[in-house]
Amino acid sequence: MYYRRKILLALLRQFGGKLDKISLQKLLFLFVRQQDKKSFYFVPYRFGCYSFQANADLKTLTKYNQTEETENDWILVDEKDYCQELNTKDTAALRNIKVEFGDYDSRKLIELTYKNFPFFAINSTIADKFLSKDELLKVESQRIRKTETILFTIGYEGITLEQYINKLIVNDIKVLCDVRKNPMSMKFGFSKSQLKNACQGVGIEYKHISTVGIENDRRQELNTQADYDKLFVFYKESILPTRTMEQQELLDLLIDKKRIALTCFEANVRQCHRKHLADSISVMKGFNYEIKHI
Secondary structure, three states, rough: OOOHHHHHHHHHOOOOOOOEEEHHHHHHHHHHOOOOOOOOOOEEEEEEEEEHHHHHHHHHHHHHHEEOOOOOEEEEOOOOOOHHHHOOHHHHHHHHHHHHOOOOOHHHHHOOOHHHHHHHHHOOOHHHHHOOHHHHHHHHOOOOOOOOOEEEEEEEEOHHHHHHHHHHOOOOOOOOEEEEOOOOOOOOOOOHHHHHHHEEEEEEEEEEEEHHHHOOOHHHOOOHHHHHHOOOOOHHHHHHHHHHHHHHHHHHHHHHHHHEEEOOOOOOOHHHHHHHHHHHHOOOOOOOOEEEEE
């Protein structure tokens, strides 16, 4: 079992085997703040700090009959004490969380996290019910607003969905343009429907443009930079010249929304076609903007 799932089961046990869904997310967030190497990451979501991975893990644990899900709660089913399988520091942190916040209900946990971590309340639909005017201003001050028009590119290799979404937020991306031919991924959160839902939950538009991608069968046996370079010669000579309408669509979208990002898998932009797509758009009539790879 993944270590992070043991944490979820141990957290539920510490709190009597049952937590409402909002409280679990808030308590897990407070726990992770004490970890040097984070087991979960969080985004500013509809009700504050939220981990997509934690929610997915809990659903998986439900499939294995280790937890039970109701409309509002997560319930522990597994009788094993997973606290004993955590490292010493994490065990102590869980116990501290129980001691400090054991009598907090979801409302008190929401108020606590919103006040102390205002960035994670920027997309909350309920912040005005818990915060004063001054506190709401602090939340608003955490909201990133940029005015420069920039064409971004971003890869998701090596980072979690939450880290990826937070990159989009701090760069004030308005539209995420998925330029994969086939928007499926073995990595949690990055298949089309998952990524679209995550983006929409934080106010970012998602758009998939498959025709500017590269077929999977051409992406085999890419072992060296020379292999990638050879592939991209083909891409620039055989695909991009036939996709001028899509490139114009992306340029028009950039002009309209000001901050859009092209996304694919590779962390190294030199090994991804999104760089060459961005370069091609940059020489089109009407482009006078910065390209930034994040």
